Amino acid sequence: MRLEDLGYNDKLEELRKEQKLDNFDIGRVIAEHKERYIVLTESGEYEAEITGNLRFSAKSRLDFPAVGDWVALTTYDGAFSVIHKTLPRLSMITRQAVGQFGEIQIIATNIDYAFIIQAVDRDFNINRLERYLTICYSSNVKPIIVLTKTDLINEQKLTEITDSIKQRIKNSVVFAISNETQYGYEALKRTVKSGNTYCMLGSSGVGKSTLLNNLSGKTLMRTDSISLSTNKGRHTTSHRELIILESGGILIDNPGMREVAIADTSGGLETTFDKIIGLSLNCKFKDCTHTDEIGCSVIEAVEKGEIDKKSYENYLKMRREKTHFESTIEDRRKKDKAFGKVIKNYKKDMKKNKF
Numbered sequence: 412m413r414l415e416d417l418g419y420n421d422k423l424e425e426l427r428k429e430q431k432l433d434n435f436d437i438g439r440v441i442a443e444h445k446e447r448y449i450v451l452t453e454s455g456e457y458e459a460e461i462t463g464n465l466r467f468s469a470k471s472r473l474d475f476p477a478v479g480d481w482v483a484l485t486t487y488d489g490a491f492s493v494i495h496k497t498l499p500r501l502s503m504i505t506r507q508a509v510g511q512f513g514e515i516q517i518i519a520t521n522i523d524y525a526f527i528i529q530a531v532d533r534d535f536n537i538n539r540l541e542r543y544l545t546i547c548y549s550s551n552v553k554p555i556i557v558l559t560k561t562d563l564i565n566e567q568k569l570t571e572i573t574d575s576i577k578q579r580i581k582n583s584v585v586f587a588i589s590n591e592t593q594y595g596y597e598a599l600k601r602t603v604k605s606g607n608t609y610c611m612l613g614s615s616g617v618g619k620s621t622l623l624n625n626l627s628g629k630t631l632m633r634t635d636s637i638s639l640s641t642n643k644g645r646h647t648t649s650h651r652e653l654i655i656l657e658s659g660g661i662l663i664d665n666p667g668m669r670e671v672a673i674a675d676t677s678g679g680l681e682t683t684f685d686k687i688i689g690l691s692l693n694c695k696f697k698d699c700t701h702t703d704e705i706g707c708s709v710i711e712a713v714e715k716g717e718i719d720k721k722s723y724e725n726y727l728k729m730r731r732e733k734t735h736f737e738s739t740i741e742d743r744r745k746k747d748k749a750f751g752k753v754i755k756n757y758k759k760d761m762k763k764n765k766f
């Protein structure tokens with residue numbers, strides 16, 4: 412096993428040298444279980460834990476290793492290792508942590524492409540597609556839309572779905588496949604290139620695990636028959652895991668996500684809704700909210716049918732989420748700064764009292 416087979420490249424080697432990590436082994440985190448990790452190196456797999464110093468200095472969950480990370484570690488006999496440092500991430504797919512305002516949850520790191528997977532029978536939701544696209548664009552990850560379970564609908568319905576995506580999401584890459592008949596798989600497999608890292612995003616039961624098995628050519632995740640009541644496979648991925656495909660591509664499987672709250676602070680929303688952003692430059696007021704202002708170019712375009720009304724409404728909803736998320740982050744920073752000041756003053760007073 413070479414590091415290049417895991418996606419290692421010249422950029423990562425430069426980062427390794429910049430961080431002065433030449434004396435450590437380098438590996439990639441392929442699984443995580445409650446701060447216990449499995450790391451794959453040139454010499455094999457190792458169970459790993461982080462150093463106490465790394466744990467103590469971590470300011471948030473973002474400072475801990477995640478599946479897809481490259482780490483500097485010391486390996487020992489018995490397939491055990493200790494992680495000393497995480498190399499800077501080239502990309503990081505995140506979302507708002509469920510039930511924790513202002514907290515970010517890492518989905519995967521160092522990703523090149525994301526398969527956004529939706530089943531065409533019951534799961535299909537174009538608003539959710541736009542959410543996943545925003546997550547990808549804000550992470551500098553290229554999205555690929557994959558529609559599964561095409562054998563459960565007729566050809567006319569499939570054409571309607573793909574046309575609706577192309578009309579609303581310009582320049583989108585869309586593949587339609589069937590896990591039962593293998594329809595569309597050859598075209599999808601040709602997109603998977605050696606050395607590139609892909610991850611799968613989607614709800615539970617859309618066929619991610621079956622897709623993984625078919626792309627790998629072997630059973631890596633067991634899937635039971637489809638439930639007649641829900642049309643969903645009974646297998647559910649419970650953790651994130653990185654897998655090397657026979658084609659040489661690297662694929663990260665993720666648990667299904669019921670909630671996809673964006674944690675976008677770097678322009679993902681603007682890329683997803685670039686037409687709306689472009690039109691907003693022509694609005695009468697610079698601070699136009701595109702909701703009820705006179706002279707709003709966006710509202711005018713919606714009324715003329717130039718912008719899909721549902722896409723426009725989805726944009727407004729996601730923009731409110733982004734604004735709320737950013738304000739929550741800012742409030743937390745202010746509170747942390749104030750708390751840090753209190754601690755600093757307390758230490759000063761303690762020092763004075765000693766003398």
